[in-house]
Ligand SMILES: Nc1nc2c(ncn2[C@@H]2O[C@H](COP(=O)(O)OP(=O)(O)OP(=O)(O)O)[C@@H](O)[C@H]2O)c(=O)[nH]1
């Protein structure tokens with residue numbers, strides 16, 4: 001069997017988590033139109049037996065990372081540092097972009113970092129459903145000229161276009177090795193982590209500006225009964241005014257968040273779900289070492 005690890009890195013919002021989910025054919029990472037959605041390293045396990053297509057048996061552990069950005073608080077520092085730390089721990093790196101290199105400083109900064117590592121690099125130009133052919137050719141040419149990439153591909157992770165090519169390119173860098181995980185799991189993350197992320201995803205969808213970025217979700221109760229899961233979640237925010245916005249007039253906002261989270265959690269777990277939520281204020285937790293550790297944003 002061939003096996004190994006592949007890091008998925010890039011600026012916030014380019015489609016890293018969408019690509020991970022598309023590779024696995026399952027949603028294990030939340031995705032939203034807001035930058036800095038992903039806060040933790042998320043490993044997705046892709047196992048393929050070659051008997052059907054004559055290829056090698058392969059297990060690739062794809063590692064979704066937080067978007068690399070200029071941090072404004074300790075949470076941002078943790079996110080960016082943990083993404084960069086994967087460079088040296090993987091057998092290949094997928095660098096995702098959705099725009100030209102000359103368009104902004106973010107991709108240039110990441111490219112500089114990438115040039116300092118020997119790990120093989122695949123460039124994925126994502127969102128080709130939205131990028132016209134001329135713009136695509138321009139992005140391709142700019143990155144080809146850097147000489148930093150062994151492979152350059154275009155994808156639309158959102159509808160799975162060319163995702164197979166990404167898997168094939170990644171498989172090309174895998175070497176004879178052990179099976180790291182059983183073939184029937186796609187993630188090691190416990191259900192309660194995914195549940196807390198689904199709640200956070202709905203908060204990102206329902207709220208604007210800085211409010212959702214200052215939110216952390218902690219699962220305080222998780223009890224599985226026959227065909228019912230009882231979940232109690234605390235939503236922490238950074239200000240009293242934010243608490244009011246999360247709850248909304250007459251509690252309507254929080255009710256909406258809870259309902260859409262519950263529906264998705266029910267589909268994930270295959271049970272009925274009783275979801276209770278509380279909103280609490282923890283001022284400036286994004287700059288508190290203790291809070292970051294409690295919320296799982298530090299090792
Ligand atoms: N049109 C289009 N949109 C896409 C594509 N891939 C992802 N998106 C959208 O881009 C947005 C960001 O996607 P994510 O997967 O959350 O991006 P990310 O890189 O993981 O972002 P962070 O976790 O914030 O770093 C979402 O609204 C996705 O639906 C694509 O191929 N085409």
Ligand SMILES: [Mg+2]
Pocket residue numbers: 016017018029030031037038065066067
């Ligand atoms: Mg993400």
